[in-house]
Amino acid sequence: MASAATSKTATAGRRTAKSARPGQHRLRADALRNRERIIATAREALVEYGAEIPLDEIARRAGVGNATIYRHFANRRELIHHVTLSVMSRIAEQAESALAEESDAFLALRRFVHAAADERIGALCPLLSDSLDKEHPDLIAARDRLAAGIDALMGAARASGRLRTDIGVGDLMVALTQLTRPLPGNGCVDFDIFVHRHLQLFLDGLSAPARSELPGSPATLEDLQQRQ
Amino acid sequence: MASAATSKTATAGRRTAKSARPGQHRLRADALRNRERIIATAREALVEYGAEIPLDEIARRAGVGNATIYRHFANRRELIHHVTLSVMSRIAEQAESALAEESDAFLALRRFVHAAADERIGALCPLLSDSLDKEHPDLIAARDRLAAGIDALMGAARASGRLRTDIGVGDLMVALTQLTRPLPGNGCVDFDIFVHRHLQLFLDGLSAPARSELPGSPATLEDLQQRQ
Amino acid sequence: MASAATSKTATAGRRTAKSARPGQHRLRADALRNRERIIATAREALVEYGAEIPLDEIARRAGVGNATIYRHFANRRELIHHVTLSVMSRIAEQAESALAEESDAFLALRRFVHAAADERIGALCPLLSDSLDKEHPDLIAARDRLAAGIDALMGAARASGRLRTDIGVGDLMVALTQLTRPLPGNGCVDFDIFVHRHLQLFLDGLSAPARSELPGSPATLEDLQQRQ
Amino acid sequence: MASAATSKTATAGRRTAKSARPGQHRLRADALRNRERIIATAREALVEYGAEIPLDEIARRAGVGNATIYRHFANRRELIHHVTLSVMSRIAEQAESALAEESDAFLALRRFVHAAADERIGALCPLLSDSLDKEHPDLIAARDRLAAGIDALMGAARASGRLRTDIGVGDLMVALTQLTRPLPGNGCVDFDIFVHRHLQLFLDGLSAPARSELPGSPATLEDLQQRQ
């Protein structure tokens, strides 16, 4: 699968740019495995435990020492950054494949929304939290790819006359993120069952014709990230 | 303003049951003022800062010493408990007055939803977080009152044929809570502008006739609190 | 005794300006005692153990909990800052009293040099280390006071014809600091005995007439702090 | 260049006596080159960065992997040990060649003092720090050679009537070390300019006739290493 993590910028750490992985420096196979495992574990742990999960706990779950996390990610912020990139990338794929594979545009949108939930989009608050460096080129690239994917989905659905016209990508993303956010502190696994109900309700609200007039105006992803 | 905090059970704090305030022991006027101020400050601070706000910060904002919080609430958990009660109470009032004052039942529901958002319902995840003692009689009472209020609202809206019939109080409450939850770490005050758009979309999804079939089944508030 | 710690600047911590102690906020007696004890303990501990001494060790020696240090000083850097101020202030007093009380100007200078050593001037590398915020007004004030005191001493000694004329305050301060610096890692208490020999030798080198031509040019304290 | 590192005793590293390199086991050429490079890099890095420099940083500067350091030196302590030996050896050479090449004995001493500073004698606190195993035969041998060299220098200078008679080798070594010690944490390269001023002043203090009476008594190098 295409990875959004190809463009790179060294974050010039004082000693070594741990997380910047320029093309010339291939990771050892086991290290790469660890790296991916840490990201995947962090994604799930964030969902189960909440955003304040200790890195030590992530390390424990991933079966590595705590310092191994720091070999791969300079600090908590950077780990979150990469988890965000990973999730955004996976979700972007979902958007793209939904559009490619579904003939009914609104069904494609619906499929995407539920798939994004399953991909733990809510684990991240990725577009809003201030714990991300929103200037980071990788994040911008991932955001743009995702925005493009969703835009295409929404555009097709709108073109088919099934999607109301007064909403933007940002509206969908924020609501989707919020509706699927994990509860803090406990593993509400069975909470998922609910989530899909609410997403479905929200999708019904997105259907054309619009049943009410919305306050404010449609939001792009850029809008979201700019609000402090 | 009716307070849900009159029936009491001491939760046997380590040394003294500070927070249990049996009716016989009227607080001094200034102490009561402090108590209310702490709760109100905590509510707002939770919204602005996020769930991990230090108690010292709440104390600072409330203009009291940190130990004063402990005079009123045995620990953080108990403070959150009371903030939750306060918010639930205020929201219940909103439900009740919306029903009483609006002639159009669906409009009443809509008014309630937006009012609940303004009351910071999302600051607390009041029904779900495991940082609450869900057995606590006060909480149960508050929940029941709130459930009754929303039930009445939804019943009326359903009766008027404007609300779809496959959703329960729990569905509304969870979605409402999630959609209005503050972002962690930063004061997204202007985020509010968005929230009402999403609530409106969700309300449109709630309208009859149902535009799709929902997975799962309608949830009550009891359901919610039993999970986990 | 006059304290250099009267002018203040809040270092605008995120939450509370712990270390800024504006005049309006008198410390409780016990807290002030702790504060002074921490500074004094840190001064001695720095001498005995070296600059890398853990704060926990300082806390232990001071008989307080580790967090108490942080109540008084936002971080390690700030503690060092205040220790530095304290030592500079004490040394400035030594300079002033030596000048005031000794009739022989060169003897006054000599007395000062040995007294500064006893005040642990070397514990700090106070003028040079980059672990200080050299822009800080308190530090500048302390430096200026100290420079003035030493300048007066040296000026008098020079005027009496006993001090060579090709050296500046900075020269004396640096050499004094270096010659009295504690060794890293071990408590060389009896090392002190040596130090005074070397200071004496250095003082002999400072005497007029100059016995050689020096490379470079006389240094002020400002010079020193600007390097690096 | 004569190396003091030929007589050896294995200091029984935990697993293998990595650093003991008995004569029979000639290092491969590249390994020897690495070893020397590590020592040289460590010497400079200690000067620029301070005593707390991480081994990883030394490895990075030396252009080797961190583990390579451990292949050559069992632990940090041992690396420091060898850097110390290296510096002492280089300084001893300076003493010997100064004596051999200068006709004026005091000039020879002066030349030596400045040369020792350029050899980074101060980087190591070589005679005093407790991070050395002062019992180690190599260190004793190096110390003895150095002491002999300086003794000869001082003896000649004393014989020429230019050096005061109340000071010992230890006095010179300690003062020299202290006056040239690098500041912690920052690369004060231009600090060197000062150092030679202070050394010159100190040398002037060493000149005969003595201008004052010194406290204590002359110190040998043995004295220094025995304290603590």
Next chain:
DNA sequence: CATGAATGAGTCTTCATTCAT
């Protein structure tokens, strides 16, 4: 032999909670 990677122990710092005025 050389190296990148992994790790546990240690340090700094924060915060809920308790203590003393």
Next chain:
DNA sequence: GATGAATGAAGACTCATTCAT
């Protein structure tokens, strides 16, 4: 009753040292 101060128990992060390629 109220407060500032004190504290120990985490959590983030670093680094000497060990392991596996």
